[in-house]
Amino acid sequence: MTIDLLERRQTEDPNRSEEQFRVLVEGVIDYAIYMLDPNGHVSSWNAGARRIKGYEPEEIIGRHFSQFYTDEDKADDLPRRALEIAASEGRFEREGWRVRKDGTRFWADVIIDPIRAEDGTLIGFAKITRDITER
Secondary structure, three states, X not given: OHHHHHHHHHHOOOHHXXXXXXXXXXXXXXXXXXXXXXXXXXXXXXXXXXXXXXXXXXXXXXXXHHHHEOHHHHHOOHHXXXXXXXXXXXXXXXXXXXXXXXXOEEEEEEXXXXXXXXXXXXXXXXXXXXXXXXX
């Protein structure tokens, strides 16, 4: 029986686990989970991001993530520095005000992790934002 299960797993479609992971991330609604390209442009967008930030994927994919930051944080160059810290230190994590599509602000816990190819080349960033305003 163990050998049969092992053989079955080895012959399963390797894309199945990728599809399951995609469905999992897309189904999360309490966290905005999305990818950025190496320059900070949004390249994916989950249901939580739609709920928390108010943008549909077609409105935001391809745009720079700095639009979620307050004018004060943009003036302080925080979006660029956040990516720089994530790339050099392996992670950026901070709480602060973020801006929704409708212009309202919310208090957010933000994590940015660099995503690297097997050879170490930076290929983008994973970004997770949680609305912690109620806390």
